[in-house]
Amino acid sequence: MTNENNPGSFGSSRGLSQKLKKDKKRKSSSTRWIGRQLNDPYVLETQKRGYKSRAAFKLLQINEKYKFLAPGLSVIDLGCAPGGWLQIASQKVSSIVGEEKVVGVDLLPTQEIPGSISIIGDISDKIVGKKLLKILGSNPNIIMSDMAANTTGHRQTDHIRTTYLLETALDFALDNLKKNGVFLAKCFKGGTEIEALSLMKKHFSRVHHIKPDASRKESVEGYVIALGYKT
Ligand SMILES: C[S@@+](CC[C@H](N)C(=O)[O-])C[C@H]1O[C@@H](n2cnc3c(N)ncnc32)[C@H](O)[C@@H]1O
Incomplete structure (x- = not known):
């Protein structure tokens, strides 16, 4: 879903959103970090395009x-x-x-x-x-x-x-x-x-x-x- 004219932009992330089950042992800051990673369309697109980093x-x-x-x-x-x-x-x-x-x-x-x-x-x-x-x-x-x-x-x-x-x-x-x-x-x-x-x-x-x-x-x-x- 890459936009050819704007390679830094891409299609909507609708439907990608994931909720993270709260693990009682996991600290809330790391829960937030993992939640952000899962719901971040750039993280997914970074993997798809084979970039080394977001x-x-x-x-x-x-x-x-x-x-x-x-x-x-x-x-x-x-x-x-x-x-x-x-x-x-x-x-x-x-x-x-x-x-x-x-x-x-x-x-x-x-x-x-x-x-x-x-x-x-x-x-x-x-x-x-x-x-x-x-x-x-x-x-x-x-x-x-x-x-x-x-x-x-x-x-x-x-x-x-x-x-x-x-x-x-x-x-x-x-x-x-x-x-x-x-x-x-x-x-x-x-x-x-x-x-x-x-x-x-x-x-x-x-x-x-x-x-x-x-x-x-x-x-x-x-x-x-x-x-x-x-x-
Ligand atoms: C946000 S990362 C860079 C990400 C990179 N632009 C990319 O696209 O993958 C920041 C980097 O700066 C490096 N850094 C911090 N201080 C530095 C220094 N004095 N000399 C060289 N690198 C340094 C860190 O080791 C870290 O890897």
């Missing part, structure tokens, strides 16, 4: 709006595991095995995704950034970051940690993007992101906030996309 839809939907991924462009993906964004980016830029134009890094291992190369590392370590550039063989047209820290449940702490990752990704982008390049990153609204946003406004022609449909309504998660890097 996050693939977020990138598809952001790209439907801003159309920044195009054949021939090169991409660095920060926080790439398990690999949904690598799959979408490789398809969209037509990256092929042997001439990979998509390179990713994560603290965790990522399964092999044809058309991309991924390494294990922490992007806050400068050597890791250098490795990514060496593998790609040039500066990238696009740097994207879906990096997220493990959430603590404490809203302010989670916000500060995510903003730190946003700033780390932005520093890497400002040092390495090609002229007219694009920066896309996860961004929680909450106050501490203001400085990073003003840096983006200074160095890029356009900056937009976006909350793709695939990003859960109840989540504070959002994305920021900065287009037209001025160097």
Whole structure:
């Protein structure tokens, strides 16, 4: 039921809804999590399409709006595991095995995704950034970051940690993007992101906030996309 013009959208999920029997031993938070998974049309569609993660839809939907991924462009993906964004980016830029134009890094291992190369590392370590550039063989047209820290449940702490990752990704982008390049990153609204946003406004022609449909309504998660890097 894929919509050909909007590959990030698909048919109605009516009829899929499932009720989860309450297991007395199961904590209510895990009951809610499993219930969400069972009733989430994106989870089902992720499996059908063979995507490594549900996050693939977020990138598809952001790209439907801003159309920044195009054949021939090169991409660095920060926080790439398990690999949904690598799959979408490789398809969209037509990256092929042997001439990979998509390179990713994560603290965790990522399964092999044809058309991309991924390494294990922490992007806050400068050597890791250098490795990514060496593998790609040039500066990238696009740097994207879906990096997220493990959430603590404490809203302010989670916000500060995510903003730190946003700033780390932005520093890497400002040092390495090609002229007219694009920066896309996860961004929680909450106050501490203001400085990073003003840096983006200074160095890029356009900056937009976006909350793709695939990003859960109840989540504070959002994305920021900065287009037209001025160097
Ligand atoms: C939401 S997941 C990314 C999902 C991915 N975009 C996909 O489509 O499959 C966030 C990832 O960021 C990674 N991460 C967090 N901090 C990082 C860091 N400092 N360097 C590299 N990766 C990091 C985590 O290990 C985690 O796998």
